[in-house]
Amino acid sequence: MAGHIQDRWYKTEVGADGKTRRVRSDRFGSGMRYRARYIGPDGTEKSKSFPEGKKRLADQWLAQIEADMSRGQYIDPTAGRVTFRQYAEKWLATQTTAMTTRESVESAIRGHALPYIGPRPLGSFKPEHIRDWLSKLELAVPASSYRRVIYNNVSTILNAAVDDGHLAKNPCHAQSVRPPAAGVGRIVPWSAERTFAVRAALPERFRAAVDLGGGCGLRQGEIFGLPVDEIGFDSGWLHVACQVKVTRGHLVFAPPKRNKERDVPLPDRVAQVLKHHMDTFPPVSVTLPWLRPDGPPVTKRLLFSRLDGAGAVRRTDFNTRAWKPALVAAGVIPEPKPGERHQAAREHGMHALRHFYASVLLDAGENIKALSNYLGHNDPGFTLRVYTHLMPSSDARARKAVDGLYEGTVPAPDGPETAQER
Secondary structure: OOEEEEEOOEEEEEOOOOOEEEEEOOOOOOOOOEEEEEEOOOOOEEEEEEOOOOHHHHHHHHHHHHHHHHHOOOOOHHHHOOEHHHHHHHHHHOOOOOHHHHHHHHHHHHHHOHHHHOOOEHHHOOHHHHHHHHHHHHHHOOOHHHHHHHHHHHHHHHHHHHHOOOOOOOHHHOOOOOOOOOOOOOOOOOOHHHHHHHHHHOOHHHHHHHHHHHHHOOOHHHHHOOEHHHEEOOOOEEEEOOEEEEEOOEEEEEOOHHHOOEEEEOOHHHHHHHHHHHHHOOOEEEEEEEOOOOOOEEEEEEOOOOOOOOOOOOHHHHHHHHHHHHHHHOOOOOOOOOOOOOOOOHHHOOHHHHHHHHHHHHHOOOOHHHHHHHHOOOOHHHHHHHHHHHOOOHHHHHHHHHHHHHOOOOOOOOOOOOOOOO
8 A cells, every 4th residue: 555544533542551542533523534645756745635434535545546656657646736827837938949939839828728728737637628628719710720739739738747747648649539630721822923913013112022932932031031142143042041030029030940041043033123123122221139039139231121111021010011902902812891901811921922932843843852942841741742732743744755655666546537447
C-alpha cells in the first residue's frame, strides 16, 4: 500500500495497565472522518479526506495511487488542480518562437480556448470536454482550417501539461475526439487577366508590388521591406533578406519567414517596372527597430512607402485602403454596402500573387526544387504537395514520347476524307 488511512474520530492511548486502547478524539462526530495519506515521489506527504462511511473509497483511492506510481502514471493531485488558464498563461510566457507567431497563438488561445475551457482544472480533463469545446468552437469560427489551428495550439499546451505532470494523457488524442478538418480544396491560381486587372486598379505607387509578387514570388512583408540595394539590376537577381512586420502593434524589420534568406531571379520586364517605379517614387529611408519594438534601430532605403511617402507600409492599412478596393474594381469581390466593410477575402490576399507566380513557373517547366527555393519554402515536399496539381500532366508527355517512337515507322491512318472500301 502506498500509504495508510487515518481515522480522525479516534485516537490510541496507553492506559494505566500499559495496554493501548482506542478512544474518541476531540473531532469525533464532526468533519471528515478518514484521511488517506501517502508519501509522494518528491518526498512530501500527500493526503485526501473522506467522510464517515466511505473508508472503502479511501482504500480504493490509495490503491489507485499505488498503481499509478508503479506504472509511471502518477499525477500529483495539487498539480492536477492547476487550471488550463493558469497553465496556458505560463506556457505562453515561456515560448521562444518568432514574436509574430507567438502573437497569433496567443490571440487564438485567448479568444477561442480560455473563455470555454480556461477554468477547468487540468487533472479533470476528459475527451468529452474537448468534444464539447469543439462543438462550441464550430459555431464561433466558421473556417475549419482556422479551427484546426486553434485545436492544434490547445493540444500542444495539453501535451506540455502531460510532460510537466499535470495530467496523465492528452484528451485531444482520444479516438472519440475528431480534430477539425484541415483546409481542403486545391489552390486555383489567378489568371493573368485578373492579376493585371488588380494591378491596374491599385494606386500607381503600389502597382509594382504586383510585379514583385506575381513576377518574383515575394511575400507581402518582403515586398514592403525590400531595400533598393538588394535589387540586382546588373546581376538579374533579387536578394530577399528582410521584411516589414507588425509586432505588438509596432512596425519592425525582421528576417524573412523562418529566417530563410534567398535569391530570386529578376526578370527583365520586372526590372524595367522597378526602375520606372523608382524614377516616379524615389526610395525612402526608413528607420525601424529590428525584430521587436525595443530592438536596435535599422535604416533601409525602401522601394515602397506609404501614400504620403513618409514611412514603411503597414499591411493592414494597405489591405484596407488599396488592395480591397482594387479587388472590387477588378470584379474579384463585390463592392461593400454603405457602412459595411469589404468582404473577407483570405484566398484573394496578396498571397494569391505567389500562387500565380508558382503556376507560371510550373507551366513553363520549372522544377519543384528550384521553385521551392525561389518561394522560400524549407521543404520541396511541401511545395510539391501544394502545387502538384498545377504541374503539366504526365499523360500528355507520355503520349508525345510514344508517338515519337512510331513516327516514320508506321503509316499514318487514313483520314476522314479517305474513301472507304466497300
